[in-house]
Amino acid sequence: MSAFLTIEGLNVSLSGVLPILRSVDLAVHAGEVRGLVGESGAGKSMIGKAILGTLPRALRIESGRILLDGEDLQRMRPRDRRRLIGAKAALIPQDPLTALNPARRIGPQITDRLVDILGWRRRAALSRALELLDEVRITDPERVMRAYPHELSGGMRQRILIASAFAAEPRLIVADEPTTALDVTVQKQILRLIRDMQARHGTALLFVTHDLGVVSKICQTLTVLYGGLVLEDTTIEEFFAAPGHPYSAALLGATPKYTDPHGSLTPVPQSVIDAANAQLDAFDRARRQ
Amino acid sequence: MADARTFVSRRAGLRLWLSGGWLVLLTLAAVLAPFVSPQDPLAQDLFAARLPPFWQAGAEAGFPLGSDSLGRDVLSRIIYGARVALIVAVIAGTLTCLIGATLGLVAGYFGGWPDLVISRLVDIWMAFPPVLFAILLIAVLGTGLSSIIIAIVVIDWTRFARVVRAEAMRQAAMDYVASAQVAGRSRAGTMLREILPNVLPTILVLLTLEMGIAVIVEAILSFVNLSISTDQPTWGGMIAEGRLSIYQAWWVLVFPLVALFLTVLSFSQLGEGLKDRFDPVLR
Numbered sequence: 001m002s003a004f005l006t007i008e009g010l011n012v013s014l015s016g017v018l019p020i021l022r023s024v025d026l027a028v029h030a031g032e033v034r035g036l037v038g039e040s041g042a043g044k045s046m047i048g049k050a051i052l053g054t055l056p057r058a059l060r061i062e063s064g065r066i067l068l069d070g071e072d073l074q075r076m077r078p079r080d081r082r083r084l085i086g087a088k089a090a091l092i093p094q095d096p097l098t099a100l101n102p103a104r105r106i107g108p109q110i111t112d113r114l115v116d117i118l119g120w121r122r123r124a125a126l127s128r129a130l131e132l133l134d135e136v137r138i139t140d141p142e143r144v145m146r147a148y149p150h151e152l153s154g155g156m157r158q159r160i161l162i163a164s165a166f167a168a169e170p171r172l173i174v175a176d177e178p179t180t181a182l183d184v185t186v187q188k189q190i191l192r193l194i195r196d197m198q199a200r201h202g203t204a205l206l207f208v209t210h211d212l213g214v215v216s217k218i219c220q221t222l223t224v225l226y227g228g229l230v231l232e233d234t235t236i237e238e239f240f241a242a243p244g245h246p247y248s249a250a251l252l253g254a255t256p257k258y259t260d261p262h263g264s265l266t267p268v269p270q271s272v273i274d275a276a277n278a279q280l281d282a283f284d285r286a287r288r289q
Numbered sequence: 290m291a292d293a294r295t296f297v298s299r300r301a302g303l304r305l306w307l308s309g310g311w312l313v314l315l316t317l318a319a320v321l322a323p324f325v326s327p328q329d330p331l332a333q334d335l336f337a338a339r340l341p342p343f344w345q346a347g348a349e350a351g352f353p354l355g356s357d358s359l360g361r362d363v364l365s366r367i368i369y370g371a372r373v374a375l376i377v378a379v380i381a382g383t384l385t386c387l388i389g390a391t392l393g394l395v396a397g398y399f400g401g402w403p404d405l406v407i408s409r410l411v412d413i414w415m416a417f418p419p420v421l422f423a424i425l426l427i428a429v430l431g432t433g434l435s436s437i438i439i440a441i442v443v444i445d446w447t448r449f450a451r452v453v454r455a456e457a458m459r460q461a462a463m464d465y466v467a468s469a470q471v472a473g474r475s476r477a478g479t480m481l482r483e484i485l486p487n488v489l490p491t492i493l494v495l496l497t498l499e500m501g502i503a504v505i506v507e508a509i510l511s512f513v514n515l516s517i518s519t520d521q522p523t524w525g526g527m528i529a530e531g532r533l534s535i536y537q538a539w540w541v542l543v544f545p546l547v548a549l550f551l552t553v554l555s556f557s558q559l560g561e562g563l564k565d566r567f568d569p570v571l572r
Contacts, residue, residue, distance in 0.1 A: 054467040057400060079475070086473020099464035103486035117473035161468075 002070070003027035004171055004204050005051065010064035012043075012050060012228075020046055020059060021228040022283055028172060033198060033205040035215040035236075037251070038225035044208045045094075046228075048174040051206070052091055053081060069171065086117040090165040092175040092194070096157035096182070100149040107145035110164045118168055132163035136193060155186040159193065166197055172204045179214065191217060212255045216240060224248050227280045247276045305562035308555035315552060319371040327351050328362035330369040330522045335360050339538040355540040357530060363541060366522035367548050373516070373523050374552065376434065377507040381441040382500035388442060389449025390492050396450065397457025398480045407450060414447045420509060427515045434517050437510055441503050448502075449495055456491050460484045490568045497560030501553035508549055524549050 005028040012021040021043045028034050038044045049055045051066055053073070066073045069088055073081055093099040101109060110132070111125035120128070126145075133141035136159040149157060158178065165173050175194060179187040195218050198205050207219055215222060215236070222239050224232040224247070232245045243249040250268040318325055328351060337360040340352045348355070354363040396407035423440045430436035460466065461484060469483045470476075504524075510516045511525030524545040531542030 049467075052467075052471045054470055082470070082473045082475065085471060089471070091468055091471045093464045093468055095464055099468050101465040101469070101483055101487065103489070104483075112469075112474075113472035116478075164468075 004030045004069055005206070006065075006067040007047070007051070008065045008067070010047075010050060010066065011062040012046060012055070012059055013062050014060075015058055016060060016062070019228060019284065021050070022280070023064070023287075024225075024228070024230055026223055026230070026233075028204045028206055030171060030204055031202045032221060033207060033219045035219035035222040036206060036208045036225065037210060037212060037215060037222065039210060041227075042225040043228035044210075044225050045176055047225075048091070048176050048206060048208050051172075052089060052174060053085055054091075083117060086113060087168060088170055089172045089174065090168065090170040092158075092162055092165045092173060092178045094177045094180055096154050096161055099161055100157055102149050104148075105145070106147055106149065106152075106160055110145075110160070110167055113164075113168055128167060129163070132167055133160065135166075135197070136160070136163045138163075154182055155190065158182060158186075158190050162190070162193060162197060166201055166203065169201065170203060172206065173198075174206045174208065176208045177210070179211075180209075194218065212252060224251070226276045229280055229283055231276070231279075246272050302562075304558050305566065308558035308562060311551055311555045312559065315371050315548075316375060318368045319375050322368050322372060326362070326365035326368045327353065328365045330361060330365040331520060333359045333361055339534070339541075341538075342540050342544075354544050355538065357527075357541045358534050358538065361522075363527075363544050366527055367524070367545055369522045370524040370527060370545065371548070371552075373434070373511075373521065374504045374507060374549075377437055377441070378500040378503045378552075378556070381438040381445075381503040381506075382496055384438065384442045385445045385499050385503075386449055386492065386496045389446035390453045390488075390495075392446065393450040393453030394457050394480060394485065394488065397454035398461050398484055399476070400458075400461075404454070407454070411447045411450050414444075417444075419444050423506060423510060424513065424515060427510060432515055432517060437507055437516060440510075441506050444506075445499060445502065448499065449492070452495060453488055453492060456488045457484055460487045490564045493567065494560040494564050497556045497563070501556035504549065504552055504556070 005026070007024055007026040010021050010024040010026075011019065013019050024043075024047060026034075026036075026047065036044045036047060046055065046059065050061060051068070051073075055061070061074065068084060071084060073084070076084065100106070107126065107129060110129040111120075111122065114120040114125035114128060115122055129145065130141045133144060138144055138156065138159055144152065144156070144160070152160070162178075178194065179190050182190060191214060194205070197203075198218075205218075207215070209215060219236055221235050222232070223230055224245065226247055232239070232243070232248050234244055238244070239248065240252070243252055247268070250266075250272045253266045254268055256265060334356075337349060337352065337356050338358055340349050340356040340360075341347055342355040342363075343353045352362050352364075354367070356362055357366075392407050396404040422444050426440040426443060427436055430439060457480075466479060466483055469479050474483070507516060507523070508525035508528065511523035512529045514526070514529070516523050516525060527545040528542055528549075531538070531540075531545065535542050
């Protein structure tokens with residue numbers, strides 16, 4: 001079965017000088033929940049941005065293909081690409097506080113995509129939005145639709161963003177650390193909500209996070225990134241049973257244990273980092289030749 | 290919290306009422322000038338020269354704010370001068386705002402070469418001393434109402450471009466812009482429907498400030514006799530004439546100055562008040 005999203009040999013660099021993504025291969029099948037983990041700066045968010053076409057201006061796709069539902073995004077006209085992404089993919093952003101337009105009411109922010117991109121009638125879009133707000137368990141959706149973002153709490157805004165992501169029934173949702181900006185008690189609710197919504201709608205999910213605990217709760221498959229290089233591509237069961245790369249094993253070792261809350265954390269050993277860096281150098285050398 | 294909010298809104302309300310009130314009064318007077326001014330603003334009467342304002346001895350009915358050295362009624366001339374001031378404020382302010390804000394928005398949101406071109410243009414513009422630039426422009430264009438308006442637009446668009454550019458850049462970095470793009474919005478659509486509503490309160494404040502500045506620039510130009518034809522009353526012209534007889538008839542200088550001051554202050558306070566009222570985050 002061919003995947004819904006396929007990334008082949010994706011190289012992204014900072015103005016042609018500094019490599020950000022190093023020949024990344026990645027596939028997400030329909031309905032699959034894939035975790036994308038790595039430490040800060042590993043390039044995990046950049047993969048999501050490359051898929052959705054929101055890479056910062058300074059970053060350039062050097063080579064490689066991104067196929068969304070069998071269509072090569074790099075070969076499409078910008079207008080067609082926007083429409084394809086708008087119809088088939090969506091984003092749950094990291095920071096709910098800046099991800100809603102502060103000057104506009106909630107309602108139109110959810111219905112915009114349905115009306116402008118998918119050509120729904122406004123009334124249908126409105127009832128769809130109400131239905132979704134209800135589905136993410138927002139009480140009094142009519143009032144919330146008329147509210148401005150600053151009138152709502154962070155958790156509520158993240159629920160709205162989740163509802164909004166599912167509004168057009170996309171086939172793929174990129175969740176870019178959707179719980180990082182929330183406090184711990186809300187995190188858990190939001191995570192459960194995303195998992196429930198995903199299961200109900202059968203949407204594929206690319207879950208970008210640095211939190212292996214989150215990964216274990218929600219993902220089926222996992223990609224580990226280091227310095228923009230894919231170190232491991234595996235299933236959750238295999239990963240937690242026997243990590244396939246020393247760096248993965250070290251990451252796992254650096255996770256706080258629920259069973260041993262007072263135990264000290266083991267940082268990733270320098271030898272593992274050196275080995276991973278050597279792997280990056282070897283990759284860059286091989287590419288230059 | 291509720292207390293703070295009502296306090297803020299009451300203060301904003303008072304500010305809005307006072308500044309709006311003065312501007313409405315001025316506009317009405319300007320529009321209805323032929324009916325409300327006690328005298329013909331151009332009628333000279335040397336027997337009624339340098340009459341003091343109404344509360345001083347020697348004042349004459351029909352000249353409530355006194356008369357100048359040619360016997361022309363000061364109040365009537367202020368009312369007719371308001372016509373010029375307000376026309377310049379509204380037209381020049383709006384045009385400056387449209388041009389400057391558009392360029393600033395494009396530069397701030399699109400970045401790249403449009404930003405490069407517009408920013409360098411702003412840098413070059415800012416190196417000109419504005420008043421000299423205005424006088425130079427009037428010298429080239431000739432005097433007249435449209436020349437003044439053109440001069441103000443040509444000089445002051447950078448004021449909008451700079452501020453709006455910075456604000457648009459700040460907004461463009463926010464997640465909601467990326468979200469809108471993922472949702473399929475075009476670049477131009479994002480700029481107009483996502484960024485613009487957030488920059489609008491800033492633009493509004495700048496617009497009213499600019500109207501005040503336009504009034505001042507017009508006054509400066511008529512002070513140096515480069516405004517419209519000299520026989521039409523303007524505040525700047527009155528101030529220039531009043532300066533000559535300040536020891537004999539201070540009122541000829543002071544009253545147009547007060548009108549100018551109140552108008553410019555009202556424009557800036559109106560902007561602040563409107564911003565407080567329409568900014569959804571502050572509301």
